[in-house]
Amino acid sequence: MQKFPARTRRNCTALSAKESFEHLQQKAKKEVWIAGRIIGILDDGFVLQDESDRIDLRRDGKVNVGAIVETRIQGKYEVGDDGQEHLVFDAFDVEVLVPQCDDFFIQPTDSNYRRAVIDRSIREKMVQRATVVDGIREFFKGEDFLEVDTPQMVRLPGMEPYLDVFKTLFVDTAGASEDMFLITSPEYALKKMLVSGFEKIFQICKSFRNKETDSQLHNPEFTLLEWYRGYASYQEIMSDTERMVEFLARKIYGEPKITYQGTMVDVAAPWPRVKVKDLFDEYADIPVEAFEDEKRFREVVRKKGYKVDDTTPYDGLFFSVFMNEIEPKLGFDKPVIVYEYPASMAALAKKCPDDERYAERFEVYIAGMELCNAFTELNDSAEQRERLEQEHEERQKMGKELYPVDQSFLRALEFGMPPSGGNALGVDRLVMLLTDTPDIRDIIYFPHRDL
Amino acid sequence: MTTSDFKKGMPLKYKGETYIITAYQFVNPGKGAAFTRTKIKNVKSQKVIEVTFRSDEQVEEANMEYKKCQYLYSDGSEYHFMDNTSYEQFSMGSDIVGDQASYMMDGGNVTIVFVDNQPVSLQLPPKMEFKVIESPPGEKGDTATGGNKQVTIETGAKVAAPLFIKEGDTIRVNTETGEYAERVT
Numbered sequence: 001m002q003k004f005p006a007r008t009r010r011n012c013t014a015l016s017a018k019e020s021f022e023h024l025q026q027k028a029k030k031e032v033w034i035a036g037r038i039i040g041i042l043d044d045g046f047v048l049q050d051e052s053d054r055i056d057l058r059r060d061g062k063v064n065v066g067a068i069v070e071t072r073i074q075g076k077y078e079v080g081d082d083g084q085e086h087l088v089f090d091a092f093d094v095e096v097l098v099p100q101c102d103d104f105f106i107q108p109t110d111s112n113y114r115r116a117v118i119d120r121s122i123r124e125k126m127v128q129r130a131t132v133v134d135g136i137r138e139f140f141k142g143e144d145f146l147e148v149d150t151p152q153m154v155r156l157p158g159m160e161p162y163l164d165v166f167k168t169l170f171v172d173t174a175g176a177s178e179d180m181f182l183i184t185s186p187e188y189a190l191k192k193m194l195v196s197g198f199e200k201i202f203q204i205c206k207s208f209r210n211k212e213t214d215s216q217l218h219n220p221e222f223t224l225l226e227w228y229r230g231y232a233s234y235q236e237i238m239s240d241t242e243r244m245v246e247f248l249a250r251k252i253y254g255e256p257k258i259t260y261q262g263t264m265v266d267v268a269a270p271w272p273r274v275k276v277k278d279l280f281d282e283y284a285d286i287p288v289e290a291f292e293d294e295k296r297f298r299e300v301v302r303k304k305g306y307k308v309d310d311t312t313p314y315d316g317l318f319f320s321v322f323m324n325e326i327e328p329k330l331g332f333d334k335p336v337i338v339y340e341y342p343a344s345m346a347a348l349a350k351k352c353p354d355d356e357r358y359a360e361r362f363e364v365y366i367a368g369m370e371l372c373n374a375f376t377e378l379n380d381s382a383e384q385r386e387r388l389e390q391e392h393e394e395r396q397k398m399g400k401e402l403y404p405v406d407q408s409f410l411r412a413l414e415f416g417m418p419p420s421g422g423n424a425l426g427v428d429r430l431v432m433l434l435t436d437t438p439d440i441r442d443i444i445y446f447p448h449r450d451l
Numbered sequence: 452m453t454t455s456d457f458k459k460g461m462p463l464k465y466k467g468e469t470y471i472i473t474a475y476q477f478v479n480p481g482k483g484a485a486f487t488r489t490k491i492k493n494v495k496s497q498k499v500i501e502v503t504f505r506s507d508e509q510v511e512e513a514n515m516e517y518k519k520c521q522y523l524y525s526d527g528s529e530y531h532f533m534d535n536t537s538y539e540q541f542s543m544g545s546d547i548v549g550d551q552a553s554y555m556m557d558g559g560n561v562t563i564v565f566v567d568n569q570p571v572s573l574q575l576p577p578k579m580e581f582k583v584i585e586s587p588p589g590e591k592g593d594t595a596t597g598g599n600k601q602v603t604i605e606t607g608a609k610v611a612a613p614l615f616i617k618e619g620d621t622i623r624v625n626t627e628t629g630e631y632a633e634r635v636t
Binding site: 160163212215216307315319320345346 | 466476477478479480481482483484485486488501502503505507508509510614
């Protein structure tokens with residue numbers, strides 16, 4: 001037989017051989033051939049695995065672990081030592097399709113492991129991941145949203161001072177080159193589409209954030225879902241978020257409940273909504289008057305034992321308390337919608353009409369994990385220009401790489417974006433929650449660490 | 452030091468007490484400085500707490516010393532060692548030694564980490580060589596793990612190894628993960 005043959009005689013999978021071999025053998029009266037990788041040796045045969053299942057096959061003679069083979073099989077019932085009838089298969093005419101590599105012994109920590117032998121639990125996660133992504137599309141299409149596609153490589157990246165951007169070099173046909181960037185989110189482009197008159201749009205795409213490794217919650221390349229509703233505010237987006245997560249939980253588990261790391265979370269809409277300032281009161285014993293007075297707030301945070309001084313920026317104070325005392329406790333019975341953030345922490349959000357110190361921004365926490373970040377989008381181009389210039393200055397102060405403010409984005413806002421709400425939701429984290437997986441690297445088939 | 456210096460097993464001072472980092476991971480809320488979420492173990496009480504440090508925050512280092520020591524014996528609950536320089540003897544409990552006991556040979560050399568003159572952790576070389584004293588014959592194996600089998604090494608610990616490993620072979624084992632690395636002879 002030729003080495004590396006191009007065709008196989010396979011006409012059956014391991015799973016259907018086990019489930020319906022009688023039909024295959026007797027009714028169809030034909031030879032049954034299966035193919036797959038030999039993943040283990042038995043006393044009286046070997047174990048073959050294809051994508052559908054594993055099957056024990058009896059055979060005399062030597063075979064090699066790691067080889068990909070095809071084999072004719074015959075099943076029959078035999079009475080075993082326990083007096084019960086068992087279905088057993090004999091293998092005949094084992095032909096090697098691809099020989100094993102010399103030392104086919106792969107450690108689970110070897111990044112090639114996933115590529116060589118499907119770990120059935122990881123395959124299951126990949127199936128669930130696909131179900132979640134299909135479900136997201138199903139939900140938004142059911143709501144009459146249009147799925148759109150905007151560039152992942154752009155001329156100017158987002159300005160968020162605390163995000164690090166990937167830079168790449170674009171070269172045109174004449175050889176002239178120019179720096180371009182990978183998006184940290186598709187926000188600017190989607191808002192330009194709102195300006196053009198699209199009213200209900202969503203996108204599922206890769207986004208990129210540099211320096212985000214060494215973590216179960218971040219991968220530098222990740223999947224982001226963003227959706228926007230024109231003529232709406234963050235209130236409608238809260239409702240979308242609740243209904244979408246409930247829809248997905250029902251699709252996967254048949255009920256609006258998920259179990260994540262031993263905690264059962266009831267995701268049925270509506271979810272409790274808590275203002276940021278009330279969270280600090282409830283979980284960290286910081287009364288609203290102290291939270292709203294930066295000097296007092298700084299003092300309270302310092303007294304709690306956090307390393308802060310007069311130079312610590314406001315969000316350093318905020319997150320020291322939030323990450324230690326609040327976030328780990330959020331969203332364990334039901335998901336929590338945390339809303340009304342201090343205006344300084346929401347450069348792309350509209351300020352609250354009744355209190356300009358706060359902005360219409362919300363985040364959702366489930367089982368202590370941040371899932372999304374949403375706004376009533378700022379559509380006053382002059383104010384947006386001012387805020388982006390502030391962020392530009394902040395980047396400068398922090399010694400981060402500087403980019404000009406994106407004039408095409410501001411120009412689009414000048415043409416007029418209807419009042420709109422939008423959300424950016426981490427699809428990988430949603431998959432983690434819906435598949436009870438604590439490490440993002442287990443629901444991404446090729447995580448950055450293994451590249 | 453700052454959070455970028457964090458490593459597993461590193462000691463630090465937190466609110467006046469000494470802790471060892473047992474786990475850490477990076478978290479970035481994206482709208483403020485990044486953070487590092489840690490689990491740290493108090494070297495006195497052995498209690499583990501969760502603390503999240505800001506990336507720009509100064510974290511106080513703790514005085515740490517590495518001493519070459521010899522592992523003497525275990526009396527069942529305590530593991531006894533001798534400091535190779537001072538010849539002083541001391542013991543550590545199984546709560547500290549943990550799974551590393553599987554790779555310690557009577558009379559073998561180990562590095563012990565002292566914080567504030569207290570032994571807090573044990574460092575084995577990342578890879579160590581052991582003789583295989585028992586190996587199931589031929590090509591029998593556990594089929595579920597894809598072509599490997601359990602062999603017993605001279606310390607009595609069991610290691611998953613490829614089917615070709617025989618009794619009397621010397622193999623290199625990764626002491627952090629407990630996994631087979633390669634065959635030496």
